[in-house]
Amino acid sequence: MRLLTTSVLIATLGLSACGESRLNPVNWFGNGRSQPPAKITPVETNPLIPTEERGNLFSIFGRREVVYTGTPVDQVTELVVEKVPGGAIVRASGLSAYDGPFGVQLTPINEDAEPVDGVLTYRLEAERPRNAGRTTASQVRVVNVAIKVTDRELAGVRTIRVEGVRNAQTSARR
Incomplete structure (x- = not known):
């Protein structure tokens, strides 16, 4: 060694x-x-951010425009507005005309969800399944949805209105 x-x-x-x-x-x-x-040479863009959209493994599942295909619900059965810090929760229930509604949402009727004459109006909408039938059981046709409305969006609002096909529910400030 x-x-x-x-x-x-x-x-x-x-x-x-x-x-x-x-x-x-x-x-x-x-x-x-x-x-x-x-x-x-000075570069005006950030070199760490890609300038072109490159495909990757999951690009086939990528960003596609999603078109909402919901239709108005037959009846609005309940409307509750609950005060929370920073705004309010608008909760609506309804009864659909067909079985198995899904993708329920409150769609603002007014442009940019702005109140018109102190009334903020929403339409209760749901998507219809492809093979939806009509039954008499109301349990399979009930829909529930809620959204949060901020204090800024509630400025100038005296009444919140949710519309269906056959009726509408309103809730006014006290």
Whole structure:
């Protein structure tokens, strides 16, 4: 073991004594030379944000325009407006004309959900299944939905109205 260590030490000292030799590990990269800096053109965009939309593994499931195909619910059976910090919760229940409604939402009738003459109006809508039939059981036709309305959106609102096909429910401020 001593013989191996001694021979490696002698070989290292011998190679380092060779100033210009390619075998000397100190000379492998040569001396540094000064060069002018590369021209860098200023970029107006952030180089970390991609500029083009590139596909990936899940791009087939990507961003598609979703079109809501809901229709107004037959009857609005209940409307409750509950005060919460920062606004109110508008909760509506209804009875659909067909079985198995899904995708229930309150759609603002007024443009940009702005009140008209102090009345904020929504339409209770639900999507219809493809093979929806009509039964007499009301349990399979009941829909419930709620949305949060902020204090800013409630500014100037005296009445909230939710409409269906055959009726509408209103709730006024006290």
